[in-house]
Amino acid sequence: MSATDPTEVFRQEASELFEVLEGALLDLGLRPDDRELVDSAFRALHTIKGSGAMFGFDKVASFTHEFETAFDRVRKGEIKPTQELISVALAAKDYIRALIEDPQSTDDIIGEAILDDLKRFVSSDQPVVPVAEIAEAPPVAPAESKQAGWHLYLEFESHILRNGSNPLDLLEDLCKLGPCFVVPITDGIPFLDEMEPEDCYLKWDVKLHAACDKDAIDDVFMFVQDEMKLTLSPLQEVEAPAPVPLFQLHDEEPAPVAEMPAPVAAAAAAPVVAQPIASAEAKSEPKSDPKSDPKPDAAPVRREEAKQDRGIATVRVQAERLDELMDRVGELVIAQARLTQLASAGSDLSIKMIAEEIERLASSLRDTTMGARMVPIGSLFGRFRRLVHDLSRDLSKPVEFVTSGEDTELDKTMIECLADPLVHLIRNAIDHGIEDTAARAANGKTEQGRIELAAVHSGAQVLVTVKDNGGGLNTARIRAKAEEQGLIAAGAVLTDHEIHQFLFHPGFSTAQTISALSGRGVGMDVVKRTIENMRGSIDLSTRPGQGTTVTLRLPLTLAIIEGLLIRVGEGRYIIPLSAVEECVELTAEDERSRGRNFLNVRGNLVPFLRLREIMSSSGSPDRHQKTIIISTGETRVGLVADQIIGNHQTVIKSLSKLHSDVTIFSGATILGDGTAALILDVAQLVTLAQSKVEKQHISEAA
């Protein structure tokens, strides 16, 4: 791997910080009194400012600085964060993001306008007191900034050394600001047998005799401000002839060594997630891991815990490496299947034992690797809060947005694919689902609408639901529209469910006016296609006047599925097991009939397809044909095969571009003997069956 561009690292870092910042700001809108939120927003801002300056994003640094200044009064509790203020703050956040991601496209005027807005809300004429967590520090008046020096009291958290920070380095940096008189406070040092060699027990009392700015001091501690207490007070009178320091810091170094064995080693070894420099040096490529970020709304205690283990608990790994790992594991699983096959054919017991051992190892390695690709869906949910916030403001429909199941884990590729469909669904829910305030009031509903976004595990599937408590689907209108577009004959008998399926028809929209948000009739069909491409399905349920629920059923992973291996003629095929309902034998009677391709399954009529015909197999069919009944949604179709071989752990390989015109196969896999087998696309087969039946009807009618 070549050296990582530090600017890129900063961008990645910043984009995670923006998420934290945005989350905190939005939460703040709901709970204006939560100091934790204000603090977390500030921490994010300050880190952006600090690392921005470090990587040469001067505009970012200066704008963020102004932003901080303006917001500072909120932090001090002098003004309440109103909705308007939050909106401006979000706009400011977007502007900073634009400055970082695409500086050319931004205009200073926008920035100034935002700052003016901010200032108007906070009408700040206060001096800058940037952000470090200064405990019990008296506010510094501007007049005092020209005093003789500062009195600092430093108290680090005990695990600071493990994070690779060395307090001595910080003290040294402090000395560069001017002559320092540093006294270590040794009260906290325990007895030798109770001492944790990697903990920091010392505190420091520093008298800095320099007329430096408070900012300069904050900058020294910028990266450890979360992990320390810094109390600053100006030195009022010049105490003693200060500029002749008796103890230079270096003289002290031998003493604390006992408490801090090999701080350098610790600095080199410990991965520090929170520090941009550290990650740049380690060349780690950022992968969003929301687990490691303290949630903005977490209780303080949990925040502490999160901080405790974030140094060791997470490692950033390039996403492509995970994909590569998955590929290798896939190959291993295939090779292992071949070994097992060979071993079971032979009679050598020891080979069999090894084969079993390897099978066990390969399957646990597969599970672990898949687990490593899992990302909590919460990282995705966070993005929609902003969407809901903006939409509800633009449409003046107050909406409460509730999420649950953020911890539910999904394959990272799925998370990426899910973003767009969910945007569509949430937009629809607000724009079409939730009625306007007057209509809600008339129906005796609360003025505020409610949208729930939830994720939950259900077997080998994950269900993601978007639920609104709006007016529900207007079945009559959908029907009228479908008739108007000629999708159904007027007066045809259809269930509500069937009518609702027209929503997924391309170009179908019932919105009477086209808004900027929805009504163009693109959307639901795209949503459906995206979900089906992920081998998921989509359900709609609605209750008039009470709301609509859209449920997305998704497989846990895209890489490996459980499949049913079947043989048709000479060829072997995989049917995804999730689609298989049951297997029945094709009776001699069904076998003979050529005119009707229907099965009688416990009184239900199930159409069937002869795979031999579809695959145009040569040779004569086996005597006892088997039928595998598959289902997608409500439709059930039987597939007639020569033989059912059994379960198969299927590592999915996509088909090449040259075969993109073949729709009945969704991919391929490699069987135990090293040959490739094709995976049947169940949804496509059902469509094929339906079109066949329709053709039959037409030919009958003719």
Next chain:
Amino acid sequence: MNDVQTGERQADAMQVVMIGLGEEKFALDAGLVREIIDPVPVTRVAGARAFVPSVINVRGNVIPLADLRIRFGMPQLDNSADTRIVVIELELDGEPVLVGVTADKVYEVTEISQTDVQQTPRVGMHWKPEFIRFIAKWREEFVIVPNMERILN
């Protein structure tokens, strides 16, 4: 792709893998060839276009197996001891795609000289001219340098 070609022409020589299909010799640009393997079991893809009738497993990747003989209207011989699969990498619509090509025989890796390039004749050929990049002379024989992108699209 075009840059590469002009570069090679300037160098006046082109590294090729000489393969035999039916009675003809084809020269595949050596830069495209990834590996040459013995025949492996093929899996037929129902409903696929005739010149990519099947897929094969090459080192854990499922890749399409193309049959140029169909594109050039040649008889399909059964696999012989000389039959090989030449795995080539192509750019199709901006994405690299691995494709296996069945060859009745693989001769050698050699160089054909730019000066030996013959103008593709407009008459006397029953192959589609767009499938052919150019025809070169090699050891008193005419060899076809096929345009793989066109053939496979």
